Amino acid sequence: MNFTDVLKETVDKVDGAVSAMIIASDGIPVEEYAGERLIDLTGLGAEASAMIRDVGLAAENLGLGEAREFSIISDKCGIIMRKINDEYYLALVIKPEGNFGKGRFVLKTAVPKIEGEF
Secondary structure: OOHHHHHHHHHHHHHOEEEEEHHHHHHHHEEEEEEEOOHHHHHHHHHHHHHHHHHHHHHHOOOOOOEHHHHHHHOEEEEEEEEEEOOEEEEEEEOOOOHHHHHHHHHHHHHHHHHHHH
16 A cells, blocks of 8 residues: 555545645655645644654653654644654644544554555
């Protein structure tokens, strides 16, 4: 299964999900799928590196161990990011009324489908 297929399947499985992307930890987008564009995915990629760094530092400072997943919920949408490996993340964008619990579960099951490609 290629990256686009996994991203589309991830979006299709979650009520309210509109887009998904693979982002390098430096913010460079690897692949994206958008059924609907609630936000600028290029902008998400650009901001992702700062979010990844800040969440990782906070987890370390709190003695929590490695941060594997984090989310941002706003008025416009929610973004869930799940770590694929040290260099790549899988992000899912969901409408505010979407199913965030299922989104977390689907991301967790999608990562093993693509992690061998990195």
